[in-house]
Amino acid sequence: MGIMKMYKLGIIGFGSMASSHFRIISNNFHDPKLPGYVDNVEVKGVFDLNSKRMEAAKEYGLVAYPSREELLADPEIDIVLVATTNEAHMENCIAALEAGKHVICEKPVTLNSQELEEVMAVAKRCGKLFTINQNRRVNRDFLLMREKVESGILGNVYVIESRVEGSRGVPAGWRTVKRLGGGMMLDWGVHLIDQLLYMLPQKITQIYCKMLSVQYPEVDDNFHLHMTFEDGLSAIVEVSTNNYITHPRWYVSGERGTMVIEDWECNGKIIRRTDSDDVWEEEVVMTAAGPTKTMAPRNPESTETIELSMPQGITDSLSKSYDQLTAAIEGKAPLTITAEQAMRVMKVMEAAFESAEKKKAIDVEL
Numbered sequence: 001m002g003i004m005k006m007y008k009l010g011i012i013g014f015g016s017m018a019s020s021h022f023r024i025i026s027n028n029f030h031d032p033k034l035p036g037y038v039d040n041v042e043v044k045g046v047f048d049l050n051s052k053r054m055e056a057a058k059e060y061g062l063v064a065y066p067s068r069e070e071l072l073a074d075p076e077i078d079i080v081l082v083a084t085t086n087e088a089h090m091e092n093c094i095a096a097l098e099a100g101k102h103v104i105c106e107k108p109v110t111l112n113s114q115e116l117e118e119v120m121a122v123a124k125r126c127g128k129l130f131t132i133n134q135n136r137r138v139n140r141d142f143l144l145m146r147e148k149v150e151s152g153i154l155g156n157v158y159v160i161e162s163r164v165e166g167s168r169g170v171p172a173g174w175r176t177v178k179r180l181g182g183g184m185m186l187d188w189g190v191h192l193i194d195q196l197l198y199m200l201p202q203k204i205t206q207i208y209c210k211m212l213s214v215q216y217p218e219v220d221d222n223f224h225l226h227m228t229f230e231d232g233l234s235a236i237v238e239v240s241t242n243n244y245i246t247h248p249r250w251y252v253s254g255e256r257g258t259m260v261i262e263d264w265e266c267n268g269k270i271i272r273r274t275d276s277d278d279v280w281e282e283e284v285v286m287t288a289a290g291p292t293k294t295m296a297p298r299n300p301e302s303t304e305t306i307e308l309s310m311p312q313g314i315t316d317s318l319s320k321s322y323d324q325l326t327a328a329i330e331g332k333a334p335l336t337i338t339a340e341q342a343m344r345v346m347k348v349m350e351a352a353f354e355s356a357e358k359k360k361a362i363d364v365e366l
């Protein structure tokens with residue numbers, strides 16, 4: 001076995017998310033026996049506009065570079081993490097690429113597709129790798145949902161509903177400010193859309209989105225997005241910050257069954273039919289819903305229930321974002337989180353903003 005290369009990481013924007021990267025990467029904070037440890041990357045130093053964050057970096061034993069330029073001029077830095085507030089992603093990614101660094105950028109990659117095009121052009125010109133921390137592609141609830149849908153157990157799936165709901169509003173600070181890239185579409189929406197598009201290569205033909213500003217007038221603090229795919233599949237994504245009682249995390253409708261995954265712990269079940277023909281009663285059935293045939297309870301013997309639980313052996317960590325980047329740097333495998341994928345997600349979000357503003361569905365080919 002050859003000697004493993006250690007990559008040195010410089011961080012621009014050392015706020016709360018960057019300190020999570022640091023904790024996961026650094027063996028000072030992370031038990032190397034646990035999955036999710038990044039063993040070939042080491043954080044060298046940071047630059048942040050906020051002096052308190054620079055002090056925090058020093059306390060962790062990191063270099064606090066006096067300016068971004070000094071961080072970028074350090075020849076030891078191989079990779080730059082851009083984890084600033086959203087509006088500063090583009091210019092920091094461009095500066096790092098132009099300084100000859102590979103770049104991993106936090107989500108949302110940029111504020112819009114035009115900004116992303118500029119970053120992609122610079123990455124190409126500089127011959128450097130550019131990737132995005134779409135870390136929720138390895139979330140267990142998502143992988144469980146995907147595995148069950150792709151197994152065919154539900155028959156032909158025609159609606160996938162993905163929801164993330166809280167009741168605590170939008171975190172104070174830049175997330176409530178439009179100009180800084182605030183709002184839930186760019187915060188959680190980007191993750192949930194990325195998961196679905198990662199799984200669904202078929203074209204999206206229509207986007208409808210309703211956005212609300214229940215508590216925060218400048219930004220979307222709740223949204224409902226409906227994507228229609230060319231094969232008839234619908235995907236619904238909802239994010240809310242004002243729900244005291246939540247819907248399930250996933251609700252999937254197939255022709256032969258329904259799947260619910262309630263929560264991040266993957267509690268859930270599939271109920272699927274085991275018979276082939278419906279036998280209808282001669283007369284209307286008296287039920288709690290009143291007289292009805294359509295909504296009368298089904299014969300329990302005509303279905304089976306499959307309980308779901310947390311999949312084992314999956315590393316649910318942003319370490320995967322680094323693993324795919326260092327493998328690509330070493331030419332072992334292409335990037336799995338690409339700017340082209342982020343562009344498709346970005347265009348969906350742009351169509352969603354347009355739909356919300358015009359209050360109508362937007363035809364697309366994405």
Ligand SMILES: NC(=O)c1ccc[n+]([C@@H]2O[C@H](COP(=O)([O-])OP(=O)(O)OC[C@H]3O[C@@H](n4cnc5c(N)ncnc54)[C@H](O)[C@@H]3O)[C@@H](O)[C@H]2O)c1
Nearest residue numbers: 013014015016017018048049050083084085086088106107
């Ligand atoms: N992947 C995930 O799961 C996840 C989770 C949370 C946040 N994020 C993303 O991480 C990024 C940061 O979010 P956060 O929650 O850490 O915010 P934060 O406010 O805690 O940190 C942002 C930091 O960037 C610094 N900063 C802003 N502009 C700068 C500039 N031009 N140069 C240097 N420093 C600058 C600020 O001083 C601050 O310390 C956002 O893009 C956010 O969307 C991703």
